[in-house]
Amino acid sequence: MSYRKFLDDWSKKYLRNTDINFTEQTTEEQWAVIRDNWIINKRYKELITFIVENWDSGNCDDFSRPFSKHLINNKELNYYKRLWKGIIRNRLDKLWPDYDYLKQELPMLTIEKIKNVDISGYNQFSADESIERTVAWRQLYIVDGINEFIEGLKILNDNEEIDRQTTLLRIVSNLEKPKHKPTTDKRKIDENLFWQLINDTRKISTDQYNFIDNLKSTLEAFNPKEMRNFDKLLNTKVNELNTWEHWALAYIVRRGCGDDEFDYFKVWAVSKGKDAFESIKEIDENQLFTIFDEDPQLEELYYLAEQVYEDKTTDLMAPVRVKVSELTGKRWDEDKIYQTFPKLCKLFNYD
Structure with a gap:
């Protein structure tokens, strides 16, 4: 969200034709103006x-x-x-x-x-x-x-x-x-433990990057074989958001969202924990605004289980097979997204 907010502020100020001094600046100088305003505030x-x-x-x-x-x-x-x-x-x-x-x-x-x-x-x-x-x-x-x-x-x-x-x-x-931690956690990672690990890690993390560091440290204590279970559950949950409506949500929040960014959006949704994930899955407009408190992108989580496995075994993890569903729902047009999703656009100040 911070990335989107910064670009929003930059775009609004840049498009003010009366601000001649600003429009004559380089992009780096313009960004410095927004930075300094954020510091003042x-x-x-x-x-x-x-x-x-x-x-x-x-x-x-x-x-x-x-x-x-x-x-x-x-x-x-x-x-x-x-x-x-x-x-x-x-x-x-x-x-x-x-x-x-x-x-x-x-x-x-x-x-x-x-x-x-x-x-x-x-x-x-x-x-x-x-x-x-x-x-x-x-x-x-x-x-x-x-x-x-x-x-x-x-x-x-x-x-x-x-x-x-x-x-x-x-x-x-x-x-x-x-050096990485020795295997000390003997538990099997099923769906309940998967969500417990995600939720507990989010509670102690200051931001999404600290979340990745903390989750990696936690997963390193498990048997490397459990990384396949974690990865399978992660991709299964990601697949549940493979709809045109969720892509529209990502597009509105981020002011644009390509194929790769949509994948990183879905995995970010999982990283927010079970309750937040369910609210995003249901597109619960009463909960969404508080959930989106950072840029909804977390590519690193996609590869985390593989990285932990490789670090602990010095070998590549065999691919986890999860059947990927086709996009469901009604396809939308970028030029008409406000008319198609007026409530979401209003919620996230998309105009």
Whole structure:
């Protein structure tokens, strides 16, 4: 929802023809105007979510740094930590898969050699960069981010978090990928336990990204074989939302929704827990607005069970077969969506 709200604010201001100064600015300058307005109005939580969602590689320095400084100056410790933990989490999510691939391709390459790789002129957006330069750049980028995070924590006097980030700094500096938990939970994942795991994890999570981290940690305690049960239940529930009406809901909420985004919407609906999922499934207009408190996209959950299985076994999980139903319901036209779903459009201020 934060992503949609930010773009809504940007679009409304950009389309004001009387605001000549604004329309002559670059997109980056325009976004900075919206960012600063959100800061003035203390929309910190929404702004953090937007940053973490939009810059999923963690490369948001130019946009996020003024906000980070504002949080430090105003002693907003909790928001400052949420911002930086989200940024660093995104950067780490890109580092470890690349590092695993590098070890497969060049098993004799040492950490010292990686640290000495020349990354001058590295272009993170180029597909021509070598995997060695990419890993070396990602490592340094994360180290720089953690150090910047720690400097702010020193000003805010959070010694406990400084200790945690110092430990993470050592892990990244030495490319010591964290080891996964041993199997300690012997339970079988059936539908009841599936929903219990989702619900309990949502209760302790600050946002959808923290939810993924927490759920991954929980699933790592299970026997890897149970990941197939989890994945089958997840895809079964996702399939229950395969209707044109649910696609319309996703389209209205997000101001547009393609094929892939609809898949990520459905899996996000499952991540919100059993009660919320049922309300979304029934398109209960009395409950929907409170449920949609973040951008309804969670691609990471689609692959989480496979990732846990692979991490624990170093092997690929066999595909889980779930019969996918065809889209049901009445197909709608994008140009007439307001006339077709007037209540939903009004509920989510779609015009």
